[in-house]
Amino acid sequence: MTTLKDAIDDLFNNRQLAADEAVDRHFAPAFRQRVNGTWDDRSGFLARVVQLRETVEHVTVTVLDELTDGNSYAERHIVELVQRDGERAGQEVYVFAERDPDGRFVRIEETALALDSGQAGVGQGLAHAQ
Template identity: 65%
Template structure:
């Protein structure tokens, strides 16, 4: 069963995995995601991950709450992204999801709250 933390680690911090391998590991073939009210299908999500992998140097996730009930999954975390240009973005993310029978995410609905956005000094 995939968790958000495992997915983010593989997507952004595991260069041994291609984006496609990481997505296939954690997201089902019919995956859909709604972020702050906007829906993305799997191809759109894949394109966004490719772009983020090019711009994000490191992603750190701190899980604050996590609940699993069968295929239903809820989680709240802080994600701290450091981009290659030194910009740092911290967000609190609220997630409600459903996993497929293989344990991969079939649907994620999330809302994000920007905590701070700053430029790191080299």
């Protein structure tokens, strides 16, 4: 069973994996994501991951709460992005999700709170950060 921390690490920190391979590892073919009210499909998600990989140097995830009940998954984390130019951004992210029988995410619904620059923590969801 994949976790968001595992997925984010593979998507942004494990550059030996191509973006599409990382997405295949953690997200089902029918994957959909809603961030702050806006839905996107798997291809849109992948396109944003590819774009972010060009500007993001490293991502750190600190899991605050995580709960699994069958295929249901809930989690709250702080995510910190370090861009290639040294700029940093942080968010606290609240997630409800569903995983398929193989343990990959089928659906993620999340909302994120931007953190002050002095606080730990990124900007508009897993693949919605600017």
